[in-house]
Amino acid sequence: MSSIITLITDFGLADPYVGVMKGVMLGINPQAVIVDISHAIEPQNIHQAAFVLSTAYHFFPQGAIHVVIVDPGVGSRRRAIILKTPSAYFVAPDNGILSYVLSPAPVASFGPEPGERELSPELQAIAITNPRFWRHPVSSTFHGRDIFAPVAASLSLGTPLHEFGEVVHFLLAFSPPRPSVDAAGAIIGHIIHIDRFGNLITDVGDNDLPQDDILIEVCDRRIKGLSPSYAEGEELLALIGSDGNLEIAAKNKSAAEMLKARIGDEIRIKRR
Amino acid sequence: MSSIITLITDFGLADPYVGVMKGVMLGINPQAVIVDISHAIEPQNIHQAAFVLSTAYHFFPQGAIHVVIVDPGVGSRRRAIILKTPSAYFVAPDNGILSYVLSPAPVASFGPEPGERELSPELQAIAITNPRFWRHPVSSTFHGRDIFAPVAASLSLGTPLHEFGEVVHFLLAFSPPRPSVDAAGAIIGHIIHIDRFGNLITDVGDNDLPQDDILIEVCDRRIKGLSPSYAEGEELLALIGSDGNLEIAAKNKSAAEMLKARIGDEIRIKRR
Amino acid sequence: MSSIITLITDFGLADPYVGVMKGVMLGINPQAVIVDISHAIEPQNIHQAAFVLSTAYHFFPQGAIHVVIVDPGVGSRRRAIILKTPSAYFVAPDNGILSYVLSPAPVASFGPEPGERELSPELQAIAITNPRFWRHPVSSTFHGRDIFAPVAASLSLGTPLHEFGEVVHFLLAFSPPRPSVDAAGAIIGHIIHIDRFGNLITDVGDNDLPQDDILIEVCDRRIKGLSPSYAEGEELLALIGSDGNLEIAAKNKSAAEMLKARIGDEIRIKRR
Numbered sequence: 001m002s003s004i005i006t007l008i009t010d011f012g013l014a015d016p017y018v019g020v021m022k023g024v025m026l027g028i029n030p031q032a033v034i035v036d037i038s039h040a041i042e043p044q045n046i047h048q049a050a051f052v053l054s055t056a057y058h059f060f061p062q063g064a065i066h067v068v069i070v071d072p073g074v075g076s077r078r079r080a081i082i083l084k085t086p087s088a089y090f091v092a093p094d095n096g097i098l099s100y101v102l103s104p105a106p107v108a109s110f111g112p113e114p115g116e117r118e119l120s121p122e123l124q125a126i127a128i129t130n131p132r133f134w135r136h137p138v139s140s141t142f143h144g145r146d147i148f149a150p151v152a153a154s155l156s157l158g159t160p161l162h163e164f165g166e167v168v169h170f171l172l173a174f175s176p177p178r179p180s181v182d183a184a185g186a187i188i189g190h191i192i193h194i195d196r197f198g199n200l201i202t203d204v205g206d207n208d209l210p211q212d213d214i215l216i217e218v219c220d221r222r223i224k225g226l227s228p229s230y231a232e233g234e235e236l237l238a239l240i241g242s243d244g245n246l247e248i249a250a251k252n253k254s255a256a257e258m259l260k261a262r263i264g265d266e267i268r269i270k271r272r
Numbered sequence: 273m274s275s276i277i278t279l280i281t282d283f284g285l286a287d288p289y290v291g292v293m294k295g296v297m298l299g300i301n302p303q304a305v306i307v308d309i310s311h312a313i314e315p316q317n318i319h320q321a322a323f324v325l326s327t328a329y330h331f332f333p334q335g336a337i338h339v340v341i342v343d344p345g346v347g348s349r350r351r352a353i354i355l356k357t358p359s360a361y362f363v364a365p366d367n368g369i370l371s372y373v374l375s376p377a378p379v380a381s382f383g384p385e386p387g388e389r390e391l392s393p394e395l396q397a398i399a400i401t402n403p404r405f406w407r408h409p410v411s412s413t414f415h416g417r418d419i420f421a422p423v424a425a426s427l428s429l430g431t432p433l434h435e436f437g438e439v440v441h442f443l444l445a446f447s448p449p450r451p452s453v454d455a456a457g458a459i460i461g462h463i464i465h466i467d468r469f470g471n472l473i474t475d476v477g478d479n480d481l482p483q484d485d486i487l488i489e490v491c492d493r494r495i496k497g498l499s500p501s502y503a504e505g506e507e508l509l510a511l512i513g514s515d516g517n518l519e520i521a522a523k524n525k526s527a528a529e530m531l532k533a534r535i536g537d538e539i540r541i542k543r544r
Numbered sequence: 545m546s547s548i549i550t551l552i553t554d555f556g557l558a559d560p561y562v563g564v565m566k567g568v569m570l571g572i573n574p575q576a577v578i579v580d581i582s583h584a585i586e587p588q589n590i591h592q593a594a595f596v597l598s599t600a601y602h603f604f605p606q607g608a609i610h611v612v613i614v615d616p617g618v619g620s621r622r623r624a625i626i627l628k629t630p631s632a633y634f635v636a637p638d639n640g641i642l643s644y645v646l647s648p649a650p651v652a653s654f655g656p657e658p659g660e661r662e663l664s665p666e667l668q669a670i671a672i673t674n675p676r677f678w679r680h681p682v683s684s685t686f687h688g689r690d691i692f693a694p695v696a697a698s699l700s701l702g703t704p705l706h707e708f709g710e711v712v713h714f715l716l717a718f719s720p721p722r723p724s725v726d727a728a729g730a731i732i733g734h735i736i737h738i739d740r741f742g743n744l745i746t747d748v749g750d751n752d753l754p755q756d757d758i759l760i761e762v763c764d765r766r767i768k769g770l771s772p773s774y775a776e777g778e779e780l781l782a783l784i785g786s787d788g789n790l791e792i793a794a795k796n797k798s799a800a801e802m803l804k805a806r807i808g809d810e811i812r813i814k815r816r
Contacts, residue, residue, distance in 0.1 A: 004570060006563065012468035013285070013557070016328035019278065019309035023332035026276055026305065030333070033570065037563035043469050044524050056560035059689065060567035061574070072524055075501025140501040142514030145331065196556035197587050229619025229684040242686035252588050252616055284740035285557070288600035291550065291581035295604035298548055298577065302605070315741050316796050344796055347773025412773040414786035417603065 002063035003156050004033045008053055009069045009144065010041040017142070021067075021149040024135060028153035035060075044072045046097050047174070051193055054100030054176075055243045057088055067144075067152045068092040075140030080128040080147055081171065082155065082164055091152045093143075094127075099173040117173040129165035177203040187269040189246065191218075191261055198254025202267050204246040210271055217268040218248055219259035224272065274335035275428050276305045280325055281341045281416065282313040289414070293339075293421040296407060300425035307332075316344045318369050319446070323465055326372030326448075327515045329360055339416075339424045340364040347412030352400040352419055353443065354427065354436055363424045365415075366399075371445040389445040401437035449475040459541040461518065463490075463533055470526025474539050476518040482543055489540040490520055491531035496544065546607035547700050548577045552597055553613045553688065554585040561686070565611075565693040568679060572697035579604075588616045590641050591718070595737055598644030598720075599787045601632055611688075611696045612636040619684030624672040624691055625715065626699065626708055635696045637687075638671075643717040661717040673709035721747040731813040733790065735762075735805055742798025744805050748790040754815055761812040762792055763803035768816065 005025060011017040018039055025032050037056050041049045049070040057066050071078075071093045079094040083101065090098055096114030102123070119125055128147060131138075133154045135146040151164060179189035179202075189204035200218070216223040216238050226240065227233030230249055236258065241247035248267070250258050277297060283289040290311055297304050309328045313321045321342040329338050343350075343365045351366040355373065362370055368386030374395070391397055400419060403410075405426045407418040423436060451461035451474075461476035472490070488495040488510050498512065499505030502521055508530065513519035520539070522530050549569060555561040562583055569576050581600045585593045593614040601610050615622075615637045623638040627645065634642055640658030646667070663669055672691060675682075677698045679690040695708060723733035723746075733748035744762070760767040760782050770784065771777030774793055780802065785791035792811070794802050 004567075004574075006567070008560075010468075013308070014310055014312035015467045016280075016309045016324050017467075019307055020328050020331045022307045023276075023278070023328070023336070026307070027331075027333040030276075030305070033574070035563055035566045035570070036557070037560045038558055040558035043526075052560050056564050056567070059564045059571075061571040064567070073503045076503035078503075139514035141511065141519070145514060195559045195561075196554075231617045231620035231622075239685065242683035242689060247685070254587075282740075285580070286582055286584035287739045288552075288581045288596050289739075291579055292600050292603045294579045295548075295550070295600070295608070298579070299603075299605040302548075302577070315798075345775045348775035350775075411786035413783065413791070417786060 002061055002065065003029065003031050004035060004060060004064040005152050005156055006035045006037050006057070006060060006064060006066045007039070007069075008037045008041065008049055008056075008066070009039050010043045010045065010049065011039050011069070011144070013039050017144065021144050024145055024149040025153040028150055029156050032153055032156050041070050044070060046070050046072075046095055048193075050097050050099050050174075050176070053097070057101070060088065062087055063089070065089040065091060065152050065156055067148055068097050069144045069148055070097060071095070071143065074143050079168070080143065080151075081168065082126045082128060082151070082161060083171065084124040084161055086122055089155060091128075091148050091155065094172050096172050096174045098171065100176050102171065102173050103176055114172040114174040116170040118170055124161065125168045125171055126161055127165045127168045130163060133159070133164060179204045179208055185271070189267045189269065191263055191265045191267065194256045194261065194263060198250065198256035198258075199241070200248040200255050200259075200261050201241055201243070202246045202248070204267065204269065206240050206244045206246075209246065209269065213272040215270045215272045216246075216248070217270070219261050219265060221259060223248070274333055274337065275301065275303050276307060276332060276336040277424050277428055278307045278309050278329070278332060278336060278338045279311070279341075280309045280313065280321055280328075280338070281311050282315045282317065282321065283311050283341070283416070285311050289416065293416050296417055296421040297425040300422055301428050304425055304428050313342050316342060318342050318344075318367055320465075322369050322371050322446075322448070325369070329373070332360065334359055335361070337361040337363060337424050337427055339420055340369050341416045341420055342369060343367070343415065346415050351440075352415065352423075353440065354398045354400060354423070354433060355443065356396040356433055358394055361427060363400075363420050363427065366444050368444050368446045370443065372448050374443065374445045375448055386444040386446040388442040390442055396433065397440045397443055398433050399437045399440045402435060405431070405436060451476045451480055457543070461539045461541065463535055463537045463539065466528045466533065466535060470522065470528035470530075471513070472520040472527050472531075472533050473513055473515070474518045474520070476539065476541065478512050478516045478518075481518065481541065485544040487542045487544045488518075488520070489542070491533050491537060493531060495520070546605055546609065547573065547575050548579060548604060548608040549696050549700055550579045550581050550601070550604060550608060550610045551583070551613075552581045552585065552593055552600075552610070553583050554587045554589065554593065555583050555613070555688070557583050561688065565688050568689055568693040569697040572694055573700050576697055576700050585614050588614060590614050590616075590639055592737075594641050594643050594718075594720070597641070601645070604632065606631055607633070609633040609635060609696050609699055611692055612641050613688045613692055614641060615639070615687065618687050623712075624687065624695075625712065626670045626672060626695070626705060627715065628668040628705055630666055633699060635672075635692050635699065638716050640716050640718045642715065644720050646715065646717045647720055658716040658718040660714040662714055668705065669712045669715055670705055671709045671712045674707060677703070677708060723748045723752055729815070733811045733813065735807055735809045735811065738800045738805065738807060742794065742800035742802075743785070744792040744799050744803075745785055745787070746790045746792070746811050748811065748813065750784050750788045750790075753790065753813065757816040759814045759816045760790075760792070761814070763805050763809060765803060767792070
């Protein structure tokens with residue numbers, strides 16, 4: 001347990017929604033240390049939120065509570081859940097947003113629609129059903145304020161997990177995107193995120209790459225081999241980014257603009 | 273009293289103005305817990321700031337200090353004030369920005385220009401005139417840094433209200449927008465806020481609506497009745513939003529884009 | 545020493561990079577008070593970051609630690625440094641980003657390219673070379689997470705400066721822009737920043753101006769004299785801004801839009 005609560009939402013920072021959630025949490029745990037990870041998730045984009053979470057939660061102290069709200073089903077019968085892993089807690093709607101947390105190991109096929117996945121034994125999950133920890137009346141449009149915020153704050157005070165609701169053994173999850181190998185032996189990956197610098201982050205991990213020299217094809221351009229850093233590469237370069245994924249970058253420029261690249265575009269890696 | 277200080281400004285987050293105010297406050301009260309509500313108020317838009325404040329401050333703990341700075345008159349003779357209500361403190365220029373705090377009850381007519389309003393007996397206000405609590409020299413362009421931030425921080429330390437200046441009995445306020453009823457008995461409301469999701473928040477409250485089935489006309493479209501949640505409505509739907517106001521939304525889309533709606537647009541509610 | 549750590553970066557707030565740095569810092573010093581100054585520095589714009597820092601750090605308590613990361617050379621052989629001044633600590637790449645901190649006094653010529661500058665005796669600097677305080681493995685693309693954040697957090701715990709690496713006597717610095725005087729005796733300044741309100745902040749300081757009445761020429765417009773505040777000036781006005789610099793503003797409008805002004809544009813000040 002920790003008094004650190006992180007937030008990932010699609011609420012933006014212009015509206016008062018995020019501030020209001022913090023007000024509710026501080027009313028329950030005045031010692032909570034609340035850290036914004038991102039509120040710029042595209043509205044209703046569960047896949048993007050899941051990916052952003054996957055690149056961030058490892059870097060927080062043991063026992064941190066991660067609240068992740070992209071919730072097109074708010075107010076309907078979708079479940080709200082707490083997931084406990086050996087290192088962290090997650091408070092979120094049960095809509096696939098925790099898919100990467102549930103699938104640290106590679107998954108063969110890419111299935112964007114979430115299905116039921118059984119929890120592995122080191123994980124525990126609770127359906128948030130006990131209204132004692134909620135703010136009342138509960139709005140049907142803002143469970144962030146009325147359910148997720150107060151539950152996360154109570155959790156940060158040390159309330160035992162089982163008090164929040166009943167144990168569940170299945171959560172909804174999709175298969176995170178993974179590269180495939182084509183008939184010619186080339187690795188086919190995808191751009192899964194474009195950051196503020198215009199760097200193209202792919203689903204190709206460090207371990208997916210051959211030890212040999214490689215040739216990368218992306219958006220009709222070719223890149224030979226990997227650079228050790230942004231500064232030490234060519235104008236257009238490839239390197240292993242800070243999360244261990246293959247990344248395409250441009251020196252002091254936006255690779256996304258240079259290549260007119262978009263999320264979902266293919267990247268092809270061959271032996272030279 | 274509380275060590276929670278919230279901020280609503282039109283300063284944005286790109287310039288260092290907000291960070292500088294936090295530096296000044298932490299220099300006075302290192303234990304202050306400072307929460308951003310919004311810094312994306314349109315420059316000089318006092319009405320918008322007043323509305324955003326009205327939807328947020330209820331959710332903070334008793335005694336929280338709300339600093340609200342949209343201040344086209346900075347450096348002129350406009351007053352700076354502290355308002356104390358039974359639940360909270362407000363530190364702001366006296367320019368109408370606290371109008372909703374002063375008018376929780378419905379007001380008949382919509383007057384966008386602020387006039388003097390006498391305080392009701394449960395409220396106390398002080399004109400900030402004692403320079404002892406200010407940062408010196410006082411800039412004529414940034415009272416947020418030199419007056420509002422240090423005064424709020426001193427207030428959070430428990431400094432008695434009367435030390436900051438003299439008691440005042442009138443504050444400037446405008447009448448928050450309210451729906452009217454036309455000759456045919458229809459309720460005529462207005463769109464008063466459009467949030468990041470493109471939801472249209474109106475000035476029509478839950479209590480303004482008839483118990484019967486209703487028909488809503490907005491931007492040449494008709495909506496029958498209220499939906500229980502975003503997920504359980506039609507493509508275009510109406511519901512009671514998280515602040516108790518009638519809201520027009522589109523399922524997984526922006527109602528604002530779909531309807532080309534703008535702040536100020538009328539909405540008409542009839543019995544079916 | 546202080547537990548306040550401020551952040552200026554070009555990371556933006558959409559990606560999780562800033563949140564991740566906070567996670568790393570809180571893992572080392574759970575009591576750290578982390579304050580965002582700006583994450584909207586234009587990618588790789590070291591000059592802008594240096595200027596923003598110069599207008600902000602004075603307002604933080606004695607001993608605050610300012611982490612400033614705009615780092616096009618990340619992963620190359622550029623040095624990472626800690627600078628200690630009588631009032632504050634700075635943790636940054638050695639690329640000129642601390643130029644204003646090193647040059648509080650006027651510098652005659654404007655040199656945008658950084659060169660080596662000897663430190664004055666009241667300053668101390670350390671090259672960050674001791675990997676004991678880093679996060680491992682160190683990514684070649686995100687020293688913010690793996691070097692600057694953990695070093696700043698360890699510094700906030702009171703770790704002596706010399707433990708982080710060896711003393712250095714020279715840092716890279718450019719000469720901050722300064723106004724010049726032309727043959728006719730007019731002061732020639734430059735627009736060095738445009739804020740959210742469209743105010744044009746120049747490199748002409750309060751002390752650079754003559755005591756007499758002045759006439760200001762900017763973007764083919766003329767302004768007579770200085771106004772005491774935004775509210776008490778003409779539609780287009782000049783005043784001394786909150787940092788002591790000459791500023792061009794428009795009453796309740798954006799001077800930048802009105803004048804189509806851009807960073808780098810000249811401003812000319814003559815005696816009337």
